[in-house]
Amino acid sequence: MVKKKVLVTGGAGFIGGNYVQYMVNKYPDYDIYNLDLLTYAGDLTKHRDIETNENYYFVKEDIIDRESIMSLFENEKFDYVVHFAAESHVDRSITDPGIFVQTNIMGTQVLLDASKQIGVSKFVHVSTDEVYGELDFNPKTFFTEETPLQPNSPYSASKASSDLLVRSYHETYDLPINITRCSNNYGPYHFPEKLIPLTISRVLNEEKVPVYGDGKNIRDWLHVNDHCAAIDLVLHEGVNGEVYNVGGHNERTNLEVVKTIVNTLNKSADLIEFVSDRLGHDKRYAIDPTKLEQLGWKPKYTFETGIAHTIQWYLDNKNWWEQIITGEYQSYFEKQYSF
Numbered sequence: 247m248v249k250k251k252v253l254v255t256g257g258a259g260f261i262g263g264n265y266v267q268y269m270v271n272k273y274p275d276y277d278i279y280n281l282d283l284l285t286y287a288g289d290l291t292k293h294r295d296i297e298t299n300e301n302y303y304f305v306k307e308d309i310i311d312r313e314s315i316m317s318l319f320e321n322e323k324f325d326y327v328v329h330f331a332a333e334s335h336v337d338r339s340i341t342d343p344g345i346f347v348q349t350n351i352m353g354t355q356v357l358l359d360a361s362k363q364i365g366v367s368k369f370v371h372v373s374t375d376e377v378y379g380e381l382d383f384n385p386k387t388f389f390t391e392e393t394p395l396q397p398n399s400p401y402s403a404s405k406a407s408s409d410l411l412v413r414s415y416h417e418t419y420d421l422p423i424n425i426t427r428c429s430n431n432y433g434p435y436h437f438p439e440k441l442i443p444l445t446i447s448r449v450l451n452e453e454k455v456p457v458y459g460d461g462k463n464i465r466d467w468l469h470v471n472d473h474c475a476a477i478d479l480v481l482h483e484g485v486n487g488e489v490y491n492v493g494g495h496n497e498r499t500n501l502e503v504v505k506t507i508v509n510t511l512n513k514s515a516d517l518i519e520f521v522s523d524r525l526g527h528d529k530r531y532a533i534d535p536t537k538l539e540q541l542g543w544k545p546k547y548t549f550e551t552g553i554a555h556t557i558q559w560y561l562d563n564k565n566w567w568e569q570i571i572t573g574e575y576q577s578y579f580e581k582q583y584s585f
């Protein structure tokens with residue numbers, strides 16, 4: 247039997263990294279290629295348990311490097327591409343949008359051209375609910391796949407642009423694609439610049455936790471394992487050309503999230519510090535996942551079980567995040583926050 251070859255881009259990052267491990271373990275009969283540039287957000291130490299597996303390969307490459315990507319695709323003839331590689335942090339996109347345009351838009355176009363060239367069987371583009379812009383605080387309103395794209399940050403604008411390119415390669419060249427748009431993820435190996443891991447690591451170090459504005463903005467949290475299962479399902483069962491929203495109805499205000507972490511770790515609420523609001527801060531995200539549920543997906547975690555699991559993971563894996571919150575991260579933190 248000829249093994250399927252799956253290219254995962256961004257597999258040294260948070261979600262891509264969890265997805266690589268999920269695929270390597272679930273499909274011993276697939277060859278999983280992890281392609282990553284290893285930017286500040288990528289690290290390979292998370293893959294120590296799988297790096298000697300026979301079905302795991304790592305390729306250090308920049309998705310913008312057209313020549314190298316084209317020749318890699320020509321040599322390896324991948325069956326599937328699951329595309330995570332991106333600049334992913336909204337705050338960084340506010341201070342430096344250029345790299346978001348390059349990686350998220352131009353890099354996606356290179357991968358689309360290479361996928362078209364060799365005729366892959368499926369290209370899954372991992373996108374975000376942030377492309378829909380923001381919702382108001384009416385709890386009955388949700389993002390559906392029909393919600394117009396109205397991105398507000400340079401990050402979400404770059405993701406929306408890449409979504410449109412992916413769609414166009416299906417409409418124009420009949421490339422078999424799916425686009426997934428997931429809500430905020432959390433779980434193991436989440437880079438500590440994002441709200442949940444930032445809060446856990448700082449609370450554990452008894453350091454102040456910055457909450458933007460009044461802390462009432464709402465995000466819809468999904469455990470990363472549930473996201474991985476959703477992408478797996480879409481890869482194998484998704485109808486070509488379709489978009490699938492991914493979310494598990496776990497809406498929480500930022501303040502609720504931070505207080506849950508502080509309380510679980512038995513620390514003082516005095517650690518919470520309200521700071522200046524993010525520019526263009528989206529009020530609320532909330533996903534209607536009906537279409538994906540009809541395909542057969544159901545999340546396993548509630549926010550309560552997922553956050554307990556995640557906090558425990560950060561307690562058990564201090565070595566991983568302690569090596570990250572030094573060096574470049576420190577200077578980022580000092581520039582971003584005033585304490």
Ligand code: NAD
Pocket residue numbers: 255256257258259260261262263281282283284285286287288289307308309310329330331332333334335349353372373374375405427428429430431432437
């Ligand atoms: P991340 O920042 O943790 O990881 C991104 C990875 O991409 C890193 O390993 C980085 O080294 C790699 N990368 C960056 N530029 C590259 C380049 N030019 N060439 C090759 N590799 C490059 O991101 P994440 O949180 O894991 O998000 C992964 C994807 O999921 C992104 O496309 C993001 O838009 C999307 N997404 C994220 C969330 C979330 O809550 N984090 C929610 C929905 C969708």
Ligand code: TYD
Pocket residue numbers: 335336337430439440441442444456457458459463464465500524
């Ligand atoms: P983040 O984890 O950056 O994800 P996203 O911007 O993609 O939703 O932020 C989640 C929410 O937490 C968002 O409303 C901004 C807020 N936030 C803070 O209040 N303080 C922080 O230090 C950070 C990083 C985020």
